[in-house]
Amino acid sequence: MCLGIPAKVVQIDKSNFGKVDYLGTRVKTNFELLDNLKVGDWVIVHAGFAISKLDEEEARETFSVLREMAEQEALANKNKEREKQSNKQKG
């Protein structure tokens, strides 16, 4: 059961506890497994415990790879369309 939800840290108390915002609901969460957490960080929460912090830089890199894939595909489709059109004209 790998279910872990991404949520934003909105409150950090002294006692290793705090709250995250998950889709508008503030949920009590234990932060003991993470270091140097700040309000505004995004974490993965599982069974009431934050188990990992989201790395923004890595996330940006991943999304740019995905965008590239989408653009390549769009380009390939455009070229296919152009070929079709020019074949029609020739025919």
Next chain:
Amino acid sequence: MKELRDKRVIRGLLSEIEKRTRELPSSPRIMEVCGTHTMTVHRYGLKNMLEKVGVEMVSGPGCPVCITPNEIHEAAIELVTENENFILTTFGDMTRVPTRKSSLQKAVPAAGSMVKIVYSPRESLEIAGSSPEKQVVFFGVGFETTIPAIALTLREAIEKRLANFSILSALWIIPPPLKAIVKAKEIALDGFLYPGHVSAIIGEKPYQFIAKEYGIPGAITGFEPSDILLGIFSILNQIKDGNPTVSNEYSRVVRASGNPKALAVMEEMLETKDSYWRGLGLIPQSGLKIKKKYSAYDAEIRFNLRIKGGSGDLPGCRCGEVLQGLISPPQCPLFVEKCNPDSPYGPCMVSFEGACFVYYKYNPIIKNKL
């Protein structure tokens, strides 16, 4: 974040995947280990899309409800049916697994006893604190994603000297069953999608033997549709380059060395044991149990439970074979007619991440058979 589900991204990734599979002699067979991955693969129709571009997906043993054998469930049920003033706290899915002693959900508790569903292991501590006259046993089941939470809860119970609290544990480690599956060679696999959140805890190292010793590529993968395809794409590149490794395709969440604090608390409170897995049998060093010095909080020891490994399987249930990727759910004769979400026979149909439940839910053709 919307890129993760964008149709154009998915199409782009599928194109790239198809370019790779065209160069291979046969369809690569990839095992998604984690139940949550199985759910994503079916829910977004990825299984069929991938088949069309030449990739075969097979489900693995990463569903803790599914692989916890019946004899452990029966021990939990007995605790609450044969003892008065017991509260058994548990995650929801576990309550519906049928055994020879019924299920946690349907069994009739003894006087003053009850089963309580919790979202977090910590809730069990609160219950124990506010009900000192009851024995509170937390049925702690999970893989490495959940184990640190359970270990922290145990530590807190000990610090607070909660004498009426204990844990009945069914803790499982992911790498050993993968080793067993690869060694058994009953199924030929060309790659593994490694579970994203287990990996957030354990990092990359524990999987490296699969690449180094068995030459099988793998990718640590997230849970959105694009994540799954990125993982598969990485595996195909590893095959193309002849370079099996463990690649991290979920780097926004997973660090190469995992979560050191989580690993430390697991090391502090727990130790490895040989465990019986449904279907896979006894696997050495594949489970965790509470360390001897903390055994006062181990329900198995406190209540002298005799749990005989491998004794509880229900006849005819083929969940064990599904968990090893040997058969797909429709190949089980009980599927749909005798085993379905309304009346499940085995745990693979009970758990929301069980392969049989996922197959049933996301394949309308099968339901129309009824």
